[in-house]
Amino acid sequence: MGLRRFMRIGLVAMTAAAVPCAFAQPPSRSPVISPEVHDDHSVTFRFRDPSAQSVKLNLEGAKSMLMEKDDQGVWSVTTPPLEPDFYGYSFNADGVNLIDPSNWMMKPNLISTSSQVHVPGPASLPWEVNDNAHGAVHHHFYRSAVVGDQRDYFVYTPPGYNAKAKQSYPVLYLLHGFSDDASGWTAVGRANVIFDNLIAQEKCKPLVVVMPLGYGAPEIVKEGFGAPDHDGLRQRNFDKFSETLLSEVIPQVEEAYRVKKDRADRAIAGLSMGGAESLRTGLRNLDRFAWIASFSAGELAGTFDSVFPTLDAKANAQIRLLWIACGTDDSLIKGNRNFREWLKSKGVNHEDIETPGAHTWMVWRRNLSNLAPLLFR
Amino acid sequence: MGLRRFMRIGLVAMTAAAVPCAFAQPPSRSPVISPEVHDDHSVTFRFRDPSAQSVKLNLEGAKSMLMEKDDQGVWSVTTPPLEPDFYGYSFNADGVNLIDPSNWMMKPNLISTSSQVHVPGPASLPWEVNDNAHGAVHHHFYRSAVVGDQRDYFVYTPPGYNAKAKQSYPVLYLLHGFSDDASGWTAVGRANVIFDNLIAQEKCKPLVVVMPLGYGAPEIVKEGFGAPDHDGLRQRNFDKFSETLLSEVIPQVEEAYRVKKDRADRAIAGLSMGGAESLRTGLRNLDRFAWIASFSAGELAGTFDSVFPTLDAKANAQIRLLWIACGTDDSLIKGNRNFREWLKSKGVNHEDIETPGAHTWMVWRRNLSNLAPLLFR
Numbered sequence: 001m002g003l004r005r006f007m008r009i010g011l012v013a014m015t016a017a018a019v020p021c022a023f024a025q026p027p028s029r030s031p032v033i034s035p036e037v038h039d040d041h042s043v044t045f046r047f048r049d050p051s052a053q054s055v056k057l058n059l060e061g062a063k064s065m066l067m068e069k070d071d072q073g074v075w076s077v078t079t080p081p082l083e084p085d086f087y088g089y090s091f092n093a094d095g096v097n098l099i100d101p102s103n104w105m106m107k108p109n110l111i112s113t114s115s116q117v118h119v120p121g122p123a124s125l126p127w128e129v130n131d132n133a134h135g136a137v138h139h140h141f142y143r144s145a146v147v148g149d150q151r152d153y154f155v156y157t158p159p160g161y162n163a164k165a166k167q168s169y170p171v172l173y174l175l176h177g178f179s180d181d182a183s184g185w186t187a188v189g190r191a192n193v194i195f196d197n198l199i200a201q202e203k204c205k206p207l208v209v210v211m212p213l214g215y216g217a218p219e220i221v222k223e224g225f226g227a228p229d230h231d232g233l234r235q236r237n238f239d240k241f242s243e244t245l246l247s248e249v250i251p252q253v254e255e256a257y258r259v260k261k262d263r264a265d266r267a268i269a270g271l272s273m274g275g276a277e278s279l280r281t282g283l284r285n286l287d288r289f290a291w292i293a294s295f296s297a298g299e300l301a302g303t304f305d306s307v308f309p310t311l312d313a314k315a316n317a318q319i320r321l322l323w324i325a326c327g328t329d330d331s332l333i334k335g336n337r338n339f340r341e342w343l344k345s346k347g348v349n350h351e352d353i354e355t356p357g358a359h360t361w362m363v364w365r366r367n368l369s370n371l372a373p374l375l376f377r
Numbered sequence: 378m379g380l381r382r383f384m385r386i387g388l389v390a391m392t393a394a395a396v397p398c399a400f401a402q403p404p405s406r407s408p409v410i411s412p413e414v415h416d417d418h419s420v421t422f423r424f425r426d427p428s429a430q431s432v433k434l435n436l437e438g439a440k441s442m443l444m445e446k447d448d449q450g451v452w453s454v455t456t457p458p459l460e461p462d463f464y465g466y467s468f469n470a471d472g473v474n475l476i477d478p479s480n481w482m483m484k485p486n487l488i489s490t491s492s493q494v495h496v497p498g499p500a501s502l503p504w505e506v507n508d509n510a511h512g513a514v515h516h517h518f519y520r521s522a523v524v525g526d527q528r529d530y531f532v533y534t535p536p537g538y539n540a541k542a543k544q545s546y547p548v549l550y551l552l553h554g555f556s557d558d559a560s561g562w563t564a565v566g567r568a569n570v571i572f573d574n575l576i577a578q579e580k581c582k583p584l585v586v587v588m589p590l591g592y593g594a595p596e597i598v599k600e601g602f603g604a605p606d607h608d609g610l611r612q613r614n615f616d617k618f619s620e621t622l623l624s625e626v627i628p629q630v631e632e633a634y635r636v637k638k639d640r641a642d643r644a645i646a647g648l649s650m651g652g653a654e655s656l657r658t659g660l661r662n663l664d665r666f667a668w669i670a671s672f673s674a675g676e677l678a679g680t681f682d683s684v685f686p687t688l689d690a691k692a693n694a695q696i697r698l699l700w701i702a703c704g705t706d707d708s709l710i711k712g713n714r715n716f717r718e719w720l721k722s723k724g725v726n727h728e729d730i731e732t733p734g735a736h737t738w739m740v741w742r743r744n745l746s747n748l749a750p751l752l753f754r
Contacts, residue, residue, distance in 0.1 A: 048472075048473050049471070049473060050471060051429055051430060051471055052428055093426070094427060094428055096426060096478065097478055098475055098476070098478050101467075104485070104486060104487055104488065104489070104490045106483055106485065106490060108481070109481060111481065112481070113481045113483060131527075134519065134527075135518075136515055136518070137516040138513055138515045139513060139514040139515070139516070140511075140513045141511035141512075141569075142511065143508055150508075150511075162632070162633060192518075255539070256539060
């Protein structure tokens with residue numbers, strides 16, 4: 001099957017010796033090239049669907065765009081010039097969302113995997129791969145006794161980290177959002193590339209980054225925040241996440257990696273649901289974390305006194321950084337502002353970070369790139 | 378966009394506090410569930426496309442199946458009971474191949490990413506995740522001076538491998554086929570799960586497995602084996618692959634991991650293009666490899682005397698295992714038989730492995746599961 005599609009795409013015409021399967025017919029169509037990134041950073045998206053009545057492009061951070069059909073049944077649209085970045089997208093054909101079948105670059109997600117396009121920019125952008133030294137990304141699997149399932153986490157080690165050497169590193173726990181999986185921060189967020197670049201430029205201290213699966217109650221992915229057991233499910237999702245992080249992931253990481261174990265060398269940050277998790281887990285465990293950050297945090301619905309009953313100005317002596325970022329076009333900006341007002345009313349020092357942008361990875365890559373230089377200073 | 382698709386799928390109805398983006402309308406359709414694996418191991422595939430004239434299922438290892446449309450515009454087909462395994466598949470709607478938009482499990486490929494379905498089987502199947510200890514998968518990145526690009530490789534370390542411990546392990550170099558990438562053996566082949574299980578059952582010695590990107594001339598992915606520079610391109614693809622493996626990957630692995638460095642503790646195996654690479658790299662570097670295996674090897678077109686000019690019965694003293702496997706329904710079976718005949722004519726000892734099956738990952742998972750217990754004995 002793979003090779004049938006391969007032939008269809010028409011990039012190659014393989015000879016018999018190289019073709020593992022027999023083909024009944026040659027491809028009858030010319031290949032669809034999609035996406036095509038132009039020199040001015042506009043992008044043409046193409047999708048063949050002769051019988052569709054209407055096809056739209058859903059591009060991350062943009063309103064959906066109507067595509068136009070040519071006489072070959074290929075729908076296309078060209079965007080305005082885009083900021084260099086990575087963008088998720090999908091096609092919507094007569095109401096059905098579809099991945100781009102001409103593009104191998106996926107944006108994984110537990111519910112709605114989509115496609116990704118790279119609009120390349122200057123080497124100075126933190127998420128562009130440069131010819132500097134690269135760290136490694138390690139994928140670990142374990143059975144969680146806390147949650148009762150098989151799960152995973154990723155670990156980034158910086159360039160020059162050598163299992164045989166002796167230096168120990170500070171460690172950042174970096175959390176994904178709903179409904180990403182543990183691969184979100186590397187496969188979409190490009191965290192490993194960002195750290196490679198910032199470390200090479202000496203803007204960021206060499207560190208280890210741990211990216212765990214962020215669900216304490218994984219059934220929340222299927223049942224959603226609006227499940228019948230609404231409040232119980234959300235609460236269990238947070239509580240069990242904190243518990244597996246503190247009692248399972250951190251001990252495993254500290255056993256397998258050369259990381260420092262004092263609170264001044266341990267940070268926690270996350271986006272959306274993971275932002276809420278870093279605030280809850282971090283601010284309620286200040287004996288473990290001195291550096292706490294959230295990007296576009298969700299779940300900031302005004303019950304702060306009950307979520308953080310003991311938090312007050314005394315925490316300032318322990319918190320090295322409390323960094324709360326949200327895009328001004330994000331519908332979560334209000335909850336974030338409310339939370340910061342509440343922190344202010346409690347006398348808890350923090351950084352207010354409002355940036356352009358909505359609830360997108362373009363915002364979160366920049367958040368991470370701006371946060372990293374502040375850590376462990 | 379991710380959340381719009383999320384709502385469309387209709388698995389959840391999130392409340393305002395959890396919804397980062399505003400929605401104009403509730404979803405107007407019921408969700409499509411696909412794939413649905415039944416108790417008897419038959420699988421129903423579904424795909425909504427009201428305006429398509431014809432939709433087919435392309436399932437790995439099977440002939441394409443016509444799907445039928447219901448009055449909601451949802452096409453479906455139910456397979457006969459399938460052997461428990463992982464299967465790649467895609468839909469073909471009016472000639473256009475598409476990933477299943479209802480399924481997050483992808484089968485990555487540099488040219489034609491498709492979807493995957495898991496037909497679960499008994500815990501005794503080597504690719505089923507069990508509650509035993511799990512190894513880790515490490516993703517490394519480097520700039521290849523040999524090829525002149527940024528590239529990657531994956532490393533599996535067995536359960537109990539601890540960077541701080543002292544034991545050293547034998548190492549298998551395991552190569553993917555055309556047009557997979559370095560993730561093929563883990564994301565599709567489930568090599569890490571297979572080794573976890575075989576090691577837990579003491580069927581396989583604990584080992585380190587290195588899975589490099591298999592292209593010495595990466596332009597072959599775009600240009601194909603039938604490019605104008607046909608012979609030169611293939612040759613360069615093999616030669617530069619061998620060179621980056623021997624002079625870049627192996628030294629990096631031996632620096633970073635606790636692996637044994639003598640030839641008796643180094644194996645090489647691969648599938649399809651990677652099978653050809655393991656035979657060429659292995660048999661021409663017997664000072665480096667004592668264990669050599671190919672699964673459904675390609676490029677066995679009869680020029681064996683020129684590819685292996687010095688290979689003869691003297692090699693038997695060095696080769697601990699030469700294991701040549703191919704499915705009897707694979708169109709490459711003839712080349713494999715020819716090669717084994719040629720080996721016989723040269724007096725080179727080897728194992729002839731013919732199995733049921735075609736050019737599929739179902740064959741290669743079984744090949745790996747059967748090979749692993751033979752290594753390093």
